[in-house]
Amino acid sequence: MSRKRLGLLGLALCIALTAALVAGLTASAGRASQETAAQKKNYKMFLIPKLIGVNVFTENGKGAKEAAKELGDTVIYNGPTEAVAAKQVPFINTASQQGADAIIISANDPNAVAPALKRAVARGAKVVSYDGDVARDARTIFVSPPSAQAIGAFQVEWVGSQIGYKGEIAILSATPTAANQNTWIKFMKAALKKPKYRNMKLVKIAYGNDNPTDSAKETQALLQGYPNLKGIISPTTVGVAAAAQVLQQEGKCKSIALTGLGLPNEMRKYIKAGCAKKVGLWNERDFGYLAAYVAHYVLDGTLTGKIGQTFKAGRLGKRTVVVSDGNRPVVVLGDPLVFTKANVDKFNF
């Protein structure tokens, strides 16, 4: 038998095998069929972060599990190791295959995960997005951090107050396609138009891809490219930590004010060293906690996404479904927290 024919035979064999595997196992198809969600008390929820191994998302996961414990639900926290939408989709698929009652997701691309989420919904799951929203028709409710308008405006104020509201500033963002980053930047630009900030000039928006190495490189490029730079806003925890490290190494902590969204645990040493005097964020644990509460109440029918619906989110108290930043329906976490030398030791995440 020639090699060619052997090859074709192999190919045929493989296809036959695949077909057999697929078709022959139909018998088991009914085994774990959809259980009806009605009247079910213990919900199975999947929290899919943008990526795992990053503190913020780990905190979200802990918060969601805390809420699940109070509600008698289970939360499974898992996701890809890179912030890539295409790698989140298999996790959505497998959550759905496992009969997920709810999928709570922070999306890397609002659209790329939408078809998979819609398939999961067709199989009986409810979808709640948080942090990184998804296409509106692919989820019931979006759980938002402090409103984007507030996050944008707060950060401009934090940097402005340190540089006397005068001079060149730059933004170190994550990826150019990250929806939340772009919205915050939009509101930063809007805030900069206010008379109070008229002497501040945004000279550059750099992208560090939420990757420490790239972020450090971009910070160095900012320092070299803009010798008159007075301040940097980095609205991403990865970016702000990398930038603080670069400022410390280059001895520029005094001449350049760094602010942004950072984790207290990661930023503590820089805050204390004066390399990032004001860094803000929201309580990441509360964020995951709230998202799980929302998912639970969506599942039991309390929340359908109608504006004005209210519910009690455990220790966070009463919350309302609102329109926020033109987006709907949204449940908002609250105002940003500011970490300074004085309070940073009170937080542990």
Add this chain to the structure above:
Amino acid sequence: MKRVLLMAGRLLARWETLLVIAIIGVGIWSTTLSPFFLLRANLLDLLTPYAFIGLMAFGLAFVVIAGEIDISVASILAVSVVCFSQLYDKGLNVWLALVAGLVVATMLGCINGVLVGIFDLPSLAITLGTLAAYQGLAYVILPGEGVAAFPEGVTKFGGGYVDNELPIALLVLVAFAIALGFVLHATRFGRYLYTIGSNREAARFAGIPVARVRVTVFAISGFMAGVAGIVYLGYFGSARADAAQGSLLDVVTAVVLGGIDIFGGSGSMLGVFLALVLVAELRNGMQLANIAGDTQNIVIGVLLLTAIVVGNVTRAIQARGLPSGLRRKGVIATATVTAGLGTEPEPQELKGR
């Protein structure tokens, strides 16, 4: 009888056979991990999220068999996808836009091919450069958050289902595996590839149009990245400049695990397909068992390392106990051929030995 035994032995020693055994093994393991693994819906949908990876890997296989590498495939996919979406967004007929996307992808592949094949520059360096350049180009063509609304006629290639169950992307994948497998294993062009990959100088002396073939393999790789782009677009329903970002390693994994010799000259399309099935199955099984993403990466990495070590050791043993470190391109290529790891023709007469 002896011949039958010999043939059985040969079949067993084939890389593809080992992959099939591994696929069955992982299948059994996954079944014990999760009760959801063996569901028909799960098995049918197993490959769909990885279809675009597979299509890129099929194209890359041609390049690697010819003894080169193309690491710009994911960037070509991104450019092709954003070109399509921009043209469609500007009002061009959707099918024309689709063809334009494919043409652009093939052109970008040709640029790689000309630089490598005609100017004789190292393919790793060239495609490393175009990897960055094409990625940048994608951001220039479509900055920001991208386009998301496409007609169903186009998205069905990646995201459609027959009878709400059988993914069309799977059919596309299998169709291309068969068609490209035919080109690779049953045409003169395919034979040229193996010869060039085994010993380029000898191939030139044998009168094979080496430069033309080398340009063509990169064009094929580019074209397949374009096809992968169509499936990507359909499945994920989103065209952005960062499309397929982070997928390069998965593409290379499918090719290497598929038994394609990274030094060129051997390997089969079936192997690449089986490797894709194996990786997709392994990831699916672990995800259904909710094993953390980083642990999954370790398992896949170990699998790849094992495959390479086992593959090289088998080849070395079959080359009469020659340690793999002593393998030299061209000289031992013959041994690789006799080891029967691929379905390549036998180019011994071209070796000049």
